[in-house]
Amino acid sequence: MNNYQSRSNYHHPLWLRLSPNQMLKIAKSILSKTLPSHLKKKYYQWQAKNKPKPPLVKERLLENYTYDFERFYKFSTAKKGSNLSSNLFPKYSHLTQTNLKALITKDYHRIEKGLALKEPRIGFGKNTVNNLMAAIEQYQTLYGSDELVQISINTLLAYYQFNYQQGHDNKQLYEQINSVKDKIIEDQKISEGGTKTITKKDIWKNAKQDLKNFFATRHSIRHFSNEEVDLSLIKQAVEMAQKTPSVCNRQTSQVYVFSEFQDKQKVLSFQNGNRGFGEQASKVLIVTSNLQNFTSVGERNQCWIDGGMYAMSLVYALHSLGLGTCCLNWSVEHTVDQQLREAVGINDSQAVIMMIAVGHLPDELKVAQSPRKKIEEVLIIK
Numbered sequence: 001m002n003n004y005q006s007r008s009n010y011h012h013p014l015w016l017r018l019s020p021n022q023m024l025k026i027a028k029s030i031l032s033k034t035l036p037s038h039l040k041k042k043y044y045q046w047q048a049k050n051k052p053k054p055p056l057v058k059e060r061l062l063e064n065y066t067y068d069f070e071r072f073y074k075f076s077t078a079k080k081g082s083n084l085s086s087n088l089f090p091k092y093s094h095l096t097q098t099n100l101k102a103l104i105t106k107d108y109h110r111i112e113k114g115l116a117l118k119e120p121r122i123g124f125g126k127n128t129v130n131n132l133m134a135a136i137e138q139y140q141t142l143y144g145s146d147e148l149v150q151i152s153i154n155t156l157l158a159y160y161q162f163n164y165q166q167g168h169d170n171k172q173l174y175e176q177i178n179s180v181k182d183k184i185i186e187d188q189k190i191s192e193g194g195t196k197t198i199t200k201k202d203i204w205k206n207a208k209q210d211l212k213n214f215f216a217t218r219h220s221i222r223h224f225s226n227e228e229v230d231l232s233l234i235k236q237a238v239e240m241a242q243k244t245p246s247v248c249n250r251q252t253s254q255v256y257v258f259s260e261f262q263d264k265q266k267v268l269s270f271q272n273g274n275r276g277f278g279e280q281a282s283k284v285l286i287v288t289s290n291l292q293n294f295t296s297v298g299e300r301n302q303c304w305i306d307g308g309m310y311a312m313s314l315v316y317a318l319h320s321l322g323l324g325t326c327c328l329n330w331s332v333e334h335t336v337d338q339q340l341r342e343a344v345g346i347n348d349s350q351a352v353i354m355m356i357a358v359g360h361l362p363d364e365l366k367v368a369q370s371p372r373k374k375i376e377e378v379l380i381i382k
C-alpha cells in the first residue's frame, strides 16, 4: 500500500478499513445472531452447497496419472523410437548416457538371447547387430570404454563366431568389432557377454534347497533391536539382489540407503505406515527404478514390475543374512512424491517403488500372523 492509500484510508470509518475477510466474518456473526432459525438453516444449506469441493477421485487420478505420464514421456526413450538404426546416427545425440546404455543393453541382450536358443538361426538379428555396433561406437566416442562396451563387444564376437562356425564369415562386422575392441585398455578387459554352458547337475546342486522354511520364516518385522546394521550387510544383500531378472537385463533399479537418525526420520516422515517402529530401523532403504531405461510405450508400467521384483529379492537377501525387514508402501499422490524427492535428492527420472525398514532382530518378538489365502483361490488351473 502506498502512502497516499494509507493516508486516505486513515480517514475512512472503521468498517471501511477492514479487509473483505474481516467484513465477511463480522457479517456472518451478525447474521447468525439475528436471523430467525428457518432462515439460518437455509443459509447454512446454501453455504454447504457453495463450499469449494475437494477434487473428485477421478480428477485426482487423472492428475496423478499425468504426473507419471509426463515423467515417463520426458525420461524414457519411447518418444525417440527404440529402433535406432545406424543410418539415423545423429538420433543418439538426444539421449542421456543412461538412455543410450539401456538401448545398448537391450540390443546386446537380444543377441545373447538369440544365441542361447536351442538352435540359433544363422544370421539372425541383422538390424539389432547393426544398431548395437553403431550405438557402441557412438558410446565409446562419447564416454570411452566401460563394462558395457566390453560386454557388447564380447556378445558381438560370440555372434560373429557362431555365424563363422556355420560357414558365414561377416568380415565387415569383424573389422568393426576389432576397431572398438582395440580402443579398450588391456587391463580393463572382462569376459562377460554372450552365452555360457551350464549343467542341470550344477543348478540342482545349488538350487534344490528347502526354501519352504526360508519363505515361511520371513515376516514383516515391526520390532528391531538396537544393534546397528553394518553397511557391509546391505552391500551383500544388494549384490545378491543384482541377480533379479529385469526387462532385457536393463537392471533399472537403484537402492538409496539412509543411516543417520535425522535422515531416516526425514524419509520416514513422508511415509504413512511406519508409526511405532520406523524409528527403530537401523537402515531405511528406498528402492527406485530409473525411467530412462524404458524404450517404448508398452513399457509404461515396467518400472513398477522391475522395481517390485528387485525389492522382493532384496528383502529375501536381507532375510538370508538374518536381518529383519518391513516393506513400506509408497502409495502416495504426486505432491508427497515430489516432497520426498526434494527432501532427499531423488531425481525426477527415478520412480520411487517402496521403502524398506531394516534392522537386527531382537531375541523374541511378535509378528502379525498375516494369514494367507487358500491355494485354490489363487491357483487357477485351466
Ligand SMILES: Cc1cc2nc3c(=O)[nH]c(=O)nc-3n(C[C@H](O)[C@H](O)[C@H](O)COP(=O)(O)O)c2cc1C
Residues within 6 Å of the ligand: 218, 219, 220, 221, 222, 272, 273, 274, 326, 327, 328, 329, 330, 354, 367, 368, 370
Ligand atoms: C509394497 C508393500 C508395502 C507395504 N507397506 C507396509 C507399510 O507401510 N507398513 C507396514 O507396517 N507394513 C507394510 N507392508 C507389509 C505387509 O503388511 C505385509 O507384507 C503383509 O501383511 C504380509 O505379512 P508378512 O510380510 O509378515 O508375511 C507392505 C508390504 C508390501 C509388499
